[in-house]
Amino acid sequence: MSDTYVKAVNSGFTATLAKRLGLPRPAMLRRYTPGEPLRTGPVLVLAAGDPTSHADADALASAFVGWDLDVRRSWGEGLGKVSAVVVVLTGLTHPDELHSPALELGSVLKQLAGGGRVVVVSRAPGEADAPAVHAVRQGIDGFVRSLAKELRAGATGNAVQLEDDATVGDPSTLAAVRFFLSNRSAFVAGQLLTIGRPGVPDGAPDPSDSTGLGNGTKLEDSYWDAPLAGRVAVVTGAARGIGASIARTLSRDGARVVLVDVPAAGDALAKVANELGGTALQLDITAEDAGQRILDHVRVRAGHLDIVVHNAGVTRDKLLANMRPDQWDLVLGVNIAAQLRVNEALLASDLFRDAPRIVSLASTSGIAGNRGQTNYAASKGGVIGMVRATAPLLAPIGGTANAVAPGFIETDMTARIPFATREVARRLNSLQQGGQPIDVAEAIAFLASPAAGGVSGQVLRVCGQNLVGA
Amino acid sequence: MRKDPFVTTDPTNETPAKKTAAKKSPARKPPAKKAPARTPAAASSPSTTTSTTSTTGHASGRPARRAVILGGNRIPFGRAGKAYASASNQDMLTAAIDGLVARYGLAGAQLGEVAAGAVLKHSRDFNLTRESVLGSALDPRTPAYDVQQACATGLETFVTLANKIQLGQTESAIAGGVDSTSDAPIAVSEPLRKTLIKLSYAKSAGQKAAILAKLRPKHLAPAPPRVDEPRTGLSMGEHQAITTLQWQIPREAQDELALASHERLAAAYDDGFFDDLMTPYRGLVRDENLRADTTLEKLGSLKPVFGKRLDGEATMTAGNSTPLSDGASTVLLASEAWAAEHGITPLAAFIDAQSAAVDFVHGRDGLLMAPVFAVPQLLARNGLTFDDLDFIEIHEAFASTVLCALAAWEDDEFCRDRLGLDGALGTVDRAKLNVHGSSLAAGHPFAATGGRILATTAKLLAQRKAETGKTARALISVCAAGGLGVAAILESA
Numbered sequence: 001m002s003d004t005y006v007k008a009v010n011s012g013f014t015a016t017l018a019k020r021l022g023l024p025r026p027a028m029l030r031r032y033t034p035g036e037p038l039r040t041g042p043v044l045v046l047a048a049g050d051p052t053s054h055a056d057a058d059a060l061a062s063a064f065v066g067w068d069l070d071v072r073r074s075w076g077e078g079l080g081k082v083s084a085v086v087v088v089l090t091g092l093t094h095p096d097e098l099h100s101p102a103l104e105l106g107s108v109l110k111q112l113a114g115g116g117r118v119v120v121v122s123r124a125p126g127e128a129d130a131p132a133v134h135a136v137r138q139g140i141d142g143f144v145r146s147l148a149k150e151l152r153a154g155a156t157g158n159a160v161q162l163e164d165d166a167t168v169g170d171p172s173t174l175a176a177v178r179f180f181l182s183n184r185s186a187f188v189a190g191q192l193l194t195i196g197r198p199g200v201p202d203g204a205p206d207p208s209d210s211t212g213l214g215n216g217t218k219l220e221d222s223y224w225d226a227p228l229a230g231r232v233a234v235v236t237g238a239a240r241g242i243g244a245s246i247a248r249t250l251s252r253d254g255a256r257v258v259l260v261d262v263p264a265a266g267d268a269l270a271k272v273a274n275e276l277g278g279t280a281l282q283l284d285i286t287a288e289d290a291g292q293r294i295l296d297h298v299r300v301r302a303g304h305l306d307i308v309v310h311n312a313g314v315t316r317d318k319l320l321a322n323m324r325p326d327q328w329d330l331v332l333g334v335n336i337a338a339q340l341r342v343n344e345a346l347l348a349s350d351l352f353r354d355a356p357r358i359v360s361l362a363s364t365s366g367i368a369g370n371r372g373q374t375n376y377a378a379s380k381g382g383v384i385g386m387v388r389a390t391a392p393l394l395a396p397i398g399g400t401a402n403a404v405a406p407g408f409i410e411t412d413m414t415a416r417i418p419f420a421t422r423e424v425a426r427r428l429n430s431l432q433q434g435g436q437p438i439d440v441a442e443a444i445a446f447l448a449s450p451a452a453g454g455v456s457g458q459v460l461r462v463c464g465q466n467l468v469g470a
Numbered sequence: 471m472r473k474d475p476f477v478t479t480d481p482t483n484e485t486p487a488k489k490t491a492a493k494k495s496p497a498r499k500p501p502a503k504k505a506p507a508r509t510p511a512a513a514s515s516p517s518t519t520t521s522t523t524s525t526t527g528h529a530s531g532r533p534a535r536r537a538v539i540l541g542g543n544r545i546p547f548g549r550a551g552k553a554y555a556s557a558s559n560q561d562m563l564t565a566a567i568d569g570l571v572a573r574y575g576l577a578g579a580q581l582g583e584v585a586a587g588a589v590l591k592h593s594r595d596f597n598l599t600r601e602s603v604l605g606s607a608l609d610p611r612t613p614a615y616d617v618q619q620a621c622a623t624g625l626e627t628f629v630t631l632a633n634k635i636q637l638g639q640t641e642s643a644i645a646g647g648v649d650s651t652s653d654a655p656i657a658v659s660e661p662l663r664k665t666l667i668k669l670s671y672a673k674s675a676g677q678k679a680a681i682l683a684k685l686r687p688k689h690l691a692p693a694p695p696r697v698d699e700p701r702t703g704l705s706m707g708e709h710q711a712i713t714t715l716q717w718q719i720p721r722e723a724q725d726e727l728a729l730a731s732h733e734r735l736a737a738a739y740d741d742g743f744f745d746d747l748m749t750p751y752r753g754l755v756r757d758e759n760l761r762a763d764t765t766l767e768k769l770g771s772l773k774p775v776f777g778k779r780l781d782g783e784a785t786m787t788a789g790n791s792t793p794l795s796d797g798a799s800t801v802l803l804a805s806e807a808w809a810a811e812h813g814i815t816p817l818a819a820f821i822d823a824q825s826a827a828v829d830f831v832h833g834r835d836g837l838l839m840a841p842v843f844a845v846p847q848l849l850a851r852n853g854l855t856f857d858d859l860d861f862i863e864i865h866e867a868f869a870s871t872v873l874c875a876l877a878a879w880e881d882d883e884f885c886r887d888r889l890g891l892d893g894a895l896g897t898v899d900r901a902k903l904n905v906h907g908s909s910l911a912a913g914h915p916f917a918a919t920g921g922r923i924l925a926t927t928a929k930l931l932a933q934r935k936a937e938t939g940k941t942a943r944a945l946i947s948v949c950a951a952g953g954l955g956v957a958a959i960l961e962s963a
Contacts, residue, residue, distance in 0.1 A: 263742070266749040267565070270572035274607035279575035282745045301575065301813040 026432035027154030041083030052091025114153035148190035172454025187439035190465035198453030226254030237312030239265035245437035291345025335379030355398035391457030400456035407463020429464035537635035538816035542925020543570035544799035545751035547913035566798035569749030580609035582640030589916035620950035624920020647917030648798035711777025713836025724869035735907025736762035790869035795913030799921030816963035818928035840955025861944035935962035
């Protein structure tokens, strides 16, 4: 789907006109292409004044050097643009201490390049922590969300929050910081991702096993080129739209893909499967035995299943007063009941044991609600509850369950929204535009990656920081 | 008692020409009792009394390697001039191949061979299968060739490829078939064609003018493709009407078979049986000819269309005859080693096949009766009877084609005199016959029917074995224009 307004305000005469008129000028967002450098300009690493923040900033800076980034620890006026600022606040214990790092960040924001990144690394408060600790850490939450709304020209602000004994050196922390720094997160803004300790598989984890990414495991440089190499992924609803994009992205990142969609979408499904060298499985996921049929499909062909992306979903929008039973049942049946049933089969299967990943599609409607979508929001809210409760079930085998909540994404579905409503919906976020299917797919590929083992039970919004669903 | 215009019980009525024809009949000397019976794998057949030593190796008459069916894919069959009106044979065959490739993750794979064919074929499609492969997701270095044996094209293509696999000449193959009666080739009239050829050799303008002057307006009328038999001028339906009358197949029996075909195919769709055998195409998700809601009353209300000029009741209607159709089908087959290497579980194994032909021009046998002769030979050679079979698939060119075959096999006299058996071959249990419907409901794009039946049967066999844990067997029989017929036996893998 194309957004002609974004194109118009970014090129030629119409761009000049829009500038003169002071119209909102959403930026053309840069998306990831394989092989591109992580950042093309200097990356500034700032730290709060305490020793913990300093030490963590040093550790991150040295990891960044390993990623071939142009790392700087200070910046000044007249030095030109910085492409990203990483602010480490892991040692803060009182809101007073936020003063200097916040204002130091503020002093360089005008030098942040178009498409730049601000990533705040902080720590989640523990139950035993003092009120002041809770205050500053919760305060960072509000700080980041507000900052993200002030950034312009396609720049985004996000935060990584370490929980319990997670450290900045954990693969999950590095992977999350890298995701936010990269163009993979072009449409993710104002989000806080919590990093915990990855679940450790029962028995002694083999340190040489690239998927059992526990604490202290070093990620090889080559890991980032194909994080999903050797993994087998099932994507439901993969015939078109966001599902097809997810399949392409997982495949690009090295996964072997199994594409699932209803038999009626089989021809489109076959095209995507052949494009990716994957296999097509025509299956209605609401079938009682859908989980078993997915497992049967991969059992002989691949011998294991590592990633399941529950993307298939439907909408039947109606005001509750006018809702027909079949409209309610279909939406709940496809969007949540089917996922619960499939997950039960997955959890019981010996094929789904190697640090598996479940990523489910939620929606900002499931968080903030949406008029005319009581059924849809109930199902998508259900998805959020499901992944939260599934996460601990998967932890013993090093697995994770997460959800991605897309905001306004340019698809065939949103193209059918009436013009005026669509235009408003597109602009109501920090990036002033709709996202692309690839933006959702990138977030899913990150959550599905072996290094994201410390991210579980969470909902990552891909919405450009939409005003609703905050 | 059948009404045989040639009255075999009265030899004086038989002309010398017909005697010769009958002698040439392949069933004249059935190898039933003489040929060593092959032992079906697992040797569980109660009727098998011969060697049960080895199921592999040539000593037992079995090939050293088995050719196994791994799966199939077809597009839903369309009615002529409807959903696929603008699709060419190449479009449909390519779509059917691509769907199969997607199901088994074979994009970019180099297969041993792809063979397919079409009955109604444009002359420009001289390399139809190869062109379809080049347009598909397969490695362009996959060899391909065309096969054509009228309605038996699909089954014969499969048999040929299976034999190659058994012989070790190839490891993997796709057997396919396609036909479009909508996008059929239309030729010019013979006088116009000959004039145009002469014209291409003419040198001067004068010569050209002289040649063109001989053309008459009637020569410009196009010559559409005909499904009439070239040697008799009769349509297939008219031929079958003669056989139907000969075997006195009642209208009700034909309508009942047609109804069962529709009901069973619809039920199979509802059960999701075709979810992994079919890929939708151009908006069709089910066979366009399928009438899930048809009834005996509706079928009974149709007027006869064939046999109206014969001396007897005309019983064949549009409801109990297959319509002209468009569609394509494919079957993936391979050696067991290739299947294992690619992580694909075989559904069924190819056991044996037999072709036959009848002299329908001068002889007594109906145009579509050749399988009646092929089947007993095939069963005898494999030491099997109808009772040993779990599924019997007989292509429904017309309801009466199936019923004539069943009647012939139940007829002591016919089986003794014409098939050289001791008595009737046996009765086909209707519960085993075309269990998920056949061509009357699905439609019959000539060359695509074999692939449709093979994939359905292979899946049925795999399901039956999974249920019972025992080897399951099936017989497939396809009649074809020109008095041809091909039969094959499959066994669960």
